Amino acid sequence: MIQQVNKTVDIDSGTPILVMEQLCKSYYPGAVELKVLRDIELTITRGEYVAIMGPSGSGKSTLLNMIGCLDRPTRGSYTLGGNNVSMLDDDQLSLIRGSHIGFVFQSFNLIDQLNVVENIEIPMYYQGFSEHDSMARAAELASMVGLGDRVGHRPSELSGGQQQRVAIARALANDPLIILADEPTGNLDSESGADILTILDRLHDEGKTIIVVTHDDNIAAHAERVIHLLDGRVRRQEYKNR
Amino acid sequence: MLLFRLKRTFKLGIKSLWMHRLRSTLTTLGIIFGVSSVIAMLAIGEGASQQAQEQIARLGSLNIIVKTVKPLDEQESTTQEMSMNQYGLTYTDAERFRNSIPDVQVVVPSRRVSQQVRYRNRKVSTEILGTVPWYTDISPIQMLRGRFLSSVDMHHKQGICVVDEQVVTELFAFDDPLGQDIKIASDYYRVVGIVNHDEPVKGGNGLSGNVSAAPSGGGANVGTIYIPLTTVKDRFGEVSIQVSGSSGANIEKVELQEIVVKVSSVNEVLRTRGVLETLLERFHKKNDYQVVVPLELLQQAKDFARIFSIVLGSIAAISLLVGGIGIMNIMLATVSERTREIGIRRALGAKKRDIVLQFLSETLLLTLTGGILGIVLGTAIPFFVTYFSKHPTTVTGGSLVLAFGISAAVGITFGLYPAYRAANMDPIESLRHE
Numbered sequence: 001m002i003q004q005v006n007k008t009v010d011i012d013s014g015t016p017i018l019v020m021e022q023l024c025k026s027y028y029p030g031a032v033e034l035k036v037l038r039d040i041e042l043t044i045t046r047g048e049y050v051a052i053m054g055p056s057g058s059g060k061s062t063l064l065n066m067i068g069c070l071d072r073p074t075r076g077s078y079t080l081g082g083n084n085v086s087m088l089d090d091d092q093l094s095l096i097r098g099s100h101i102g103f104v105f106q107s108f109n110l111i112d113q114l115n116v117v118e119n120i121e122i123p124m125y126y127q128g129f130s131e132h133d134s135m136a137r138a139a140e141l142a143s144m145v146g147l148g149d150r151v152g153h154r155p156s157e158l159s160g161g162q163q164q165r166v167a168i169a170r171a172l173a174n175d176p177l178i179i180l181a182d183e184p185t186g187n188l189d190s191e192s193g194a195d196i197l198t199i200l201d202r203l204h205d206e207g208k209t210i211i212v213v214t215h216d217d218n219i220a221a222h223a224e225r226v227i228h229l230l231d232g233r234v235r236r237q238e239y240k241n242r
Numbered sequence: 243m244l245l246f247r248l249k250r251t252f253k254l255g256i257k258s259l260w261m262h263r264l265r266s267t268l269t270t271l272g273i274i275f276g277v278s279s280v281i282a283m284l285a286i287g288e289g290a291s292q293q294a295q296e297q298i299a300r301l302g303s304l305n306i307i308v309k310t311v312k313p314l315d316e317q318e319s320t321t322q323e324m325s326m327n328q329y330g331l332t333y334t335d336a337e338r339f340r341n342s343i344p345d346v347q348v349v350v351p352s353r354r355v356s357q358q359v360r361y362r363n364r365k366v367s368t369e370i371l372g373t374v375p376w377y378t379d380i381s382p383i384q385m386l387r388g389r390f391l392s393s394v395d396m397h398h399k400q401g402i403c404v405v406d407e408q409v410v411t412e413l414f415a416f417d418d419p420l421g422q423d424i425k426i427a428s429d430y431y432r433v434v435g436i437v438n439h440d441e442p443v444k445g446g447n448g449l450s451g452n453v454s455a456a457p458s459g460g461g462a463n464v465g466t467i468y469i470p471l472t473t474v475k476d477r478f479g480e481v482s483i484q485v486s487g488s489s490g491a492n493i494e495k496v497e498l499q500e501i502v503v504k505v506s507s508v509n510e511v512l513r514t515r516g517v518l519e520t521l522l523e524r525f526h527k528k529n530d531y532q533v534v535v536p537l538e539l540l541q542q543a544k545d546f547a548r549i550f551s552i553v554l555g556s557i558a559a560i561s562l563l564v565g566g567i568g569i570m571n572i573m574l575a576t577v578s579e580r581t582r583e584i585g586i587r588r589a590l591g592a593k594k595r596d597i598v599l600q601f602l603s604e605t606l607l608l609t610l611t612g613g614i615l616g617i618v619l620g621t622a623i624p625f626f627v628t629y630f631s632k633h634p635t636t637v638t639g640g641s642l643v644l645a646f647g648i649s650a651a652v653g654i655t656f657g658l659y660p661a662y663r664a665a666n667m668d669p670i671e672s673l674r675h676e
Contacts, residue, residue: 070589070669091593098591109586109673113261126591131250170590 277616
């Protein structure tokens, strides 16, 4: 397969890695066009910590899917790390998801029959790393999130906070451009939630680009920029200095 | 690289299947039974066909066998008194065959009598075959020691005999049989040769069909003793008396029990058979003969074996198909159960192809494991069938390859659709799936 995806993005902090221009997404559940995203203009630069907020129905999830390359825009353009996502086919989308996006989900989304390292290793497996290399890196990442002594455990043997830490380690596996977290503390108690936010802060400090989709102001407080969505449009953006 | 990837995919497959051991085992059972029944049934069919073909081949494919059969008695009522019943093949028949059919190579007339044979204090009941020196041309027997009957023996009606191995083991414990005299009926015969044992063909179509002229020895004859035909005619006569119940005796006169005609090539067999039958019809008004053509029997046996194999094979193939459908069913259930896993993998960079491969490898693992276990079971079953029922079976390499190939094909066929379904799920939808 021709891997036309630009995988090595070598850009300095402050350069835009994600650019959306006049991006629209419509669904056609019936005869009527349902406009979920309307003319989204969005630029995110390397190293930013961005929170996307909005009430339900505001198009948050759709925007998340769009950023995560799980879906293609109906109109407009979306460029991620130099790749025009709207032009990519299914295989290329898979490739770009695997290499540029690190997903962290609300419900952790670990695979039950795999243990901690094996879960962390999945993205590297699909990028074609050798088993030896990827397993070593997975173990490294596990200790980085404080689960070095739990590598052989199954997700069902871990607490929610620990599971989410595995998910973060997994998101870091391919050193993605963006860590895309969807309500990362939504299923956690406040203490574990705080833990996770601390880890995200630390990653941000290390220069990672983080996008969090949430409706929780406490989480948004960690971000440098908060994007408020309403009815499929960017209503306002607030910049904060942390 | 690809191989490496495949290895990992299969490892993952094993892990997933191991998670649902019971389900995997039950699913595999369908294939195991399917494959083993294909192999076992083909083995039983093949065994039967080989046995039949071997027996027929022993009769000789160039031979045409004409046998005496007792005609259906139309005047059974007259048996209150002594009646003389002459029927069957005659020396004249043999002479006619020899003289009037150009393609005939050899004509072998023979008589069979069942007799007690004695050597010192040992006794055994055997079949006495009165025949001619060229009997060896139409029979698969081999000389082991000494010589067979000769034309000099024929001419002088010598009291000599050739015995087969079975007779040797029964009669002569430690003595060398050659040159010894054995007693058959009231006369002594000198043993001049030993031949190997020619297993009489079972099933009524063989050379040794029970002939009415022979006293019914209960079928417990051991071995065969070959004596010059002329000697047999001289010493045993052609008339036999059968005491039939309370109502007196039945006297029968039969000259020959059998005439075997051998032609020079396979192409001549059917034509010669026609000529023989025309001749026989003209001179035998009573229906007292039967013509057996081993070549035809062989053809029939092969046709029958083929049909038999097709029928057995189809039944077994259907069971494999059912097994395959079972697998597909389970895989579809597995796919929908693991929708979320599929979504996760897709989000983490799995291409559709990766998902297809993952599920296909699981199906293949199930069917190939089933295939291997099925081969083991399928080769064991014929073994036990042979052991317990004495019915011959032959497991052919071809049937193993066939069964394994079918199980792999079933795996791919019935695995592709579930795998395809899995790969084409919408990642967003499947991530949301609970």
